[in-house]
Amino acid sequence: MSIDADVLIVGAGPAGSAAAILLARRGVRVILVDRAKFPRDKPCGDYCDPGAVRVLEELRCLPDILAAGGVAISVMRVVAQDGTEFTAPFPNGSGVLWPRIQLDAVLIERAARAGATIVEGFRVDHAARTDDSVEIYSDRSRSMTGRLLIVADGMRSMTARRLGLYSELSGGRFTVGAYFSVSGAGPAGELHLGRGLYGGVARFASDVANVCLALPRDRLKRHTPDQAFARAVAELPRLADELAGARRLSAFRCSGPVGFRASRVTADRVLLAGDAAMQIDPMTGQGIFFALRSGTLAAETAAAALSSGDLSSNALVPYLRRRAEEFGRKLTVAKLLQHLSLRPHLTPRLVGRLRAQPNLATQLLGVTGDALDPGRILMPQYVWRLLFSPSTQRA
Ligand SMILES: Cc1cc2nc3c(=O)[nH]c(=O)nc-3n(C[C@H](O)[C@H](O)[C@H](O)COP(=O)(O)OP(=O)(O)OC[C@H]3O[C@@H](n4cnc5c(N)ncnc54)[C@H](O)[C@@H]3O)c2cc1C
Incomplete structure (x- = not known):
């Protein structure tokens, strides 16, 4: 059987394009397919948090994005139910606002420039694994074969479902x-x-x-x-x-509904990245960061597995470990905030205390902006100051 690519990537959103850029730059033969033709739009708040901006910088895509019109922001304003609000700066780095129709078009173009083969208008509706390859099919008439597959086709991933890596809906908003x-x-x-x-x-x-x-x-x-x-x-x-x-x-x-996760994010010859692996409620605006970073983590794991010649799920375990290390506590904070933020009897008080203690607000934005370690706010001193310490400024 002829192999078309070392790595097939399904989905050219931030996760798939980031993986393609990194792998192609390392000399890996990559085919990146998407059902859409770019530029394509996508429902999104258009906010890249400072963590996402850092990954875009590492991928050397940020200058293109800023030159083409992406705008940097250094503060975020949060308004509670009763009108209480705070505006706080990011502690390090800045966010970028830019319509996804443009962001994703730049990323796929950078993947092509890095050497990835781009196939637009290819909707994967079936995928299968054999002992030594992975195949994707469109309408059963077109197919491609690779040694390894990165699934990055977004929420409710069709490809993950076809491979038996069922996506679980959480009944979100x-x-x-x-x-x-x-x-x-x-x-x-x-x-x-x-x-x-x-x-x-x-x-x-x-x-x-x-x-x-x-x-x-x-x-x-x-x-x-x-x-x-x-x-x-x-x-x-x-x-x-x-x-x-x-x-x-x-x-x-x-x-919608937004917010779900796949039952498994690796299998023999397969890695899931971005929303296909897990999508959080977009309240904290971290989805693009998770997509870009999981794309680069998947690419690093794929490159190492290809050079070792072992593409079994055992060889892909480092991906699980890195995800747990990098995303685990971020998800805990995001879920905690979703729980605390939409309660008119509680949220205004918390927002008022954050306004009165700007240092705490800045740390919170640093964590939800993926620029500070979540440990900064998951510590008793932070919680005590947020809930009990006398405020220096009135809300
Ligand atoms: C309303 C809303 C607002 C949001 N706001 C923000 C925000 O402001 N900031 C933030 O960081 N995150 C936000 N998010 C989350 C963010 O949009 C996602 O987390 C991010 O787009 C995930 O990137 P991805 O590459 O995994 O998937 P996607 O960006 O969804 O890309 C998936 C790609 O796969 C392709 N595809 C799908 N199915 C197939 C198939 N069968 N065959 C081939 N190709 C296929 C699609 O065409 C698409 O190009 C928001 C989400 C929503 C729903």
Whole structure:
């Protein structure tokens, strides 16, 4: 049987393109396939956190992104249910706001420049493993064969399901968002917290903002996207003020349920990366970081396994270990915050205390921005100061 590539990668979002860039630069024969033709859009808040920006820098993609219009932000504004808010700087590095339609197009182009073969318009609807290869098929009529497969085809991964690496839905929120013409200063990143729902705002340097809401799933069952969006904004008063008089520039994009994980992220000759492996609720805006970083971790593991000649799941265990080391406590913090942030009786008090203790707010943003070790806030001193220490500034 002829082998088309050392590594086949399905999905050219941040996870797949990051893996392709790294592998191709190491001289590995890579084919990167995507069902879409680029540039393609994707429901997203368009916020790369400082951790994602660091990975983009390591991949030497950041200069292209900034030159093409990506805007850096150094602070984040968080607004609680009663209007209490804080604005805090990232402790190190900065975030970048840039529409995904452009970000992902730059990344796939960089993968091609690095030497990966790009095949657009190839929808994988079946995949199979043999003792010495992995095959992917589109419509059963086109197929490709590789020695190893990186599955990066996003949430509800078809490829993972076909390989028996079942994706488990967690019954999360649904999202609805659109671009608006707004007045006010940019660039800026904002998070508006409500009761069981929230809204993220990416204000680009121009007068355009991406406003993306995450809602309980029944809201989009009972209402059209426009209605669900309008009703939810009415529950987020500061956001409602900002959007008064704003003009919608794009159709609403809906997505969900968000938040799930695959039952396994490795098998013989297979690694899952990005949302295909695990997707968190986008409240903390870490999905692009997880996608990019898991793509580079998968690429490093794949390169080592290819040179050892052992592509069994045992040889891929370092990927599991690195994921656990790098992502484990970040996920704990993200889940904790999702739990604490949408409670009108509790959240405003916490936001007020963060406003009064800017150092704590900065550390929190550093952790949720993937720029500081989660241990910085998962320690008794931090929790004690957040909950009990006398505040130096009134909220
Ligand atoms: C509404 C919303 C807002 C978000 N906001 C943010 C944010 O502001 N910041 C942040 O960091 N994260 C955010 N996230 C999360 C972030 O979008 C994802 O975590 C990230 O896109 C995952 O990247 P990925 O490469 O794994 O998958 P994707 O970006 O989804 O890319 C998967 C690719 O696979 C292709 N594909 C799918 N199926 C097939 C198939 N069968 N065959 C071939 N190709 C296929 C698709 O065309 C796509 O190009 C948000 C998510 C949502 C839903």
